[in-house]
Amino acid sequence: MSKQRRGKYIKTIPGWRGTCPLCGRKRVKLVWTKKGEDGKTFNICKLCSIKN
Template sequence: MPKTKRGRVLWNLPSRGRGTCPVCAATRIKLLYPRTKTDGTAVKVCKRCAAAPQPRVDAANG
């Protein structure tokens, strides 16, 4: 049977969970992965940048 709730949580997020990634500057991409900068602030990044090295995340302007 199909799973009816798959992806349903995205509909409750602003802009359906999409935006501009602060690390790679990709536009209209899903920002679902939280990363923490060394100063303690959390930023949401795209799937490609979820595995980005920490210096790239720290240099992000988001």
Template sequence: MAKTKRGRPLWNLPSRGRGTCPVCSATRIKLLYPRAKTDGTQHKVCKRCVNAPQVKVDTITG
């Protein structure tokens, strides 16, 4: 049987949770994982960048 509940919370997010990753600049990718810069600001990043080194995360502007 089909799993109708899978991914349902993404429907409530703007653009279904997709955007441009601030770390790797990948476009139209799901931004689901929060990462914090050293100054405390939170940014959502893609699955590939959730394990990126903190130095790359700190280069996020904005």
């Protein structure tokens, strides 16, 4: 079974590392998605995905 949140797979996703738009943490994996109020989706870090 593959691990979709780590390893080679995650590095194929463009923009997988950066600053989280919700909490402001820097240089973290941005693999989890969240829908905004306007309907657009954006990537967030793991801690923000657990909190929300």
